Amino acid sequence: MATTTPSHDVKDLALAKAGYKRILWADRDMPVLSTIRERFTQEQPLKGLRMSACLHVTAETANLARTLKAGGADLVLIASNPLSTQDDVSASLVEDFGISVHAIKGEDETSYYKHIAAALAHTPNVTMDDGADLVSAMIFIALNRLDDLHPEVRNWASTLSPEQRAGIAQNVVASMEETTTGVIRLRAMEKDGVLKLPVIAVNDAQTKHFFDNRYGTGQSTIDGVIRATDMLIAGKKIVVCGYGWCGKGVALRARGMGGQVIITEIDPIRALEAAMDGFDVMPIATAAKVGDLFITVTGNIHVIRDEHFAAMKDGAMICNSGHFNVELQLDGLAKLAKDVTKGIHPFVDEYAMPSGNRLYVLGEGRLINLAAAHGHPASVMDMSFAAQALATEWSLKNQGKLEHKVYNVPVAVDEYVAKLKLQTMGIAIDELTAEQTKYLNSWEQGT
Incomplete structure (x- = not known):
């Protein structure tokens, strides 16, 4: 159990016991993410990082949140959809893992955007999005287009100075986007010249959309x-x-x-x-x-x-x-x-x-x-969230080098996740011989 109770807005902390069991059950089917969490615990690649994540608050997401915290991140997690939260999971993340969660299944529009404001008030250095609602709010604030914001977010943003509003996006090293819809919105921002931060299109990783989406x-x-x-x-x-x-x-x-x-x-x-x-x-x-x-x-x-x-x-x-x-x-x-x-x-x-x-x-x-159901099976989210965690680490290693544009997940990250997944499934594959490698990288030999 967490030593202190972090800030939160969840349905009922008494649900934590059931949520804890659900989180650990999902973790049994997420061996790739568990492997990454073990390394993150030792290396602390996210130490000192302030993160805000707008995701579906499910047992699978909880294991991603645990991984980010294990890596040293100070995380605030909110829901990306009013009906996608598992209330027992939210409670357990707060009570058992000391993670700040603002998410309630069935929350109304006012609560949803109050939680968006809470994530922004965390002044994150990295964000994770599932639909780009968090980044969209940041962009409207940076552009001083407060009238385009929901009143809950607008009221919070109106308390900031112009410099603070600009800093909301400027302080972000990168944002990870999990969905097709979100990537579409973010590429539209890039096209219109209003994207104020680098974005990693995690959705477009092969280990994500080929498996998670399909x-x-x-x-x-x-x-x-x-x-x-x-x-x-x-x-x-x-x-x-x-x-x-x-x-x-x-x-x-x-x-x-x-x-x-x-x-x-x-x-x-x-x-x-x-x-x-x-x-x-x-x-x-x-x-x-x-x-x-x-x-x-x-x-x-x-x-x-x-x-x-x-x-x-x-x-x-x-x-x-x-x-x-x-x-x-x-x-x-x-x-x-x-x-x-x-x-x-x-x-x-x-x-x-x-x-x-x-x-x-x-x-x-x-x-x-x-x-109406539990969302994607843990086994497939294992790859998606492994890519999320590793893309976050990659963006930090490349801090200052990334432009305000949408980037694909590096091929090396994608292949690493796939290899780990195969290992956990007990599947071995062939490797190129030296002769085959030379052939594929040459042009002299024809039919």
Whole structure:
């Protein structure tokens, strides 16, 4: 147990005992991160570092937080989604591990942004983001665009001098971004010339998106749907909006359970790939008329809109596994509906349409895998969070050399994580012979 109780805003510290067990259970399936934590404990590469992390507060994230603290970091952890927090985990991180946590499952918008302000008030040297909300707030403050901030953050920022506002971003060595949505937002900031700090796109690491996005999102999304609805996937028409790595994973798992999977896409290459992978491909306007379950995983806004809701059949279920609930035009759906019954079933809201049809929105349109289930399995998060920890260490080693742009995770870090993961799985691979290495690095020998 921690010797002192750090600052916190959690549901109930009495939940810590259950959270402690959950954290250690996840740790059993995260051997790569455990290996890194052992080295961090000895070497203290993050000593004296002030960190703020805006992530899903789950048992897996808790083991990342433990690793960062073991490396010497002074960490504040907040939730990146109002429904993704595991309250017992939050309590245990505070009580048992002495980590400052501001996160409550189901927190309202005011609490969410109050926690953003708490993370900023920590004056971090490194940040971790899952959707770029933390960095976005920093940028608005640095640009003195306080009117673009939520009142909770604006009220805090208004107490700072202009120099202090600029310093919020200037003091950051680097930020780690965990999601596709966040990387999209951050690259847009770089393009517009407003990015005020270096960013490491951890999401784009091969050991992250090839595995976390595909296998993690694929399995946990279907898990969330089933927990929320008890739906039998077999025989249902499952519409997956988006065929990036997350969409591929969801489609693969739905088909594996007997679902008749339909893909909607705006990218011709991905649409072609989906067709050649054996899926039906059609516009969302067409799919809306036949789908039983709709899952958005695009990272874009209003993928399913008013006209699509109006075309859906009775009993259609709609959910999102992209970062933000804006993928579904829920305000439009609420206006279309004659009546809305919240919580008709846990994590299910019913919308009664003028036609007499009933539509069901799962998890308030937020991440269904975290709203209604436990999120990604620990085994796959092992690699993602190992990359997070090592990318943090790399950014510190390169402090002062990084420009205000989005960087990929170094190949050496990616390969190191993959090698460690293979070792923990008891898998050996071949190595190039001297002759093969010479051949691959030469041009003289042809056919």
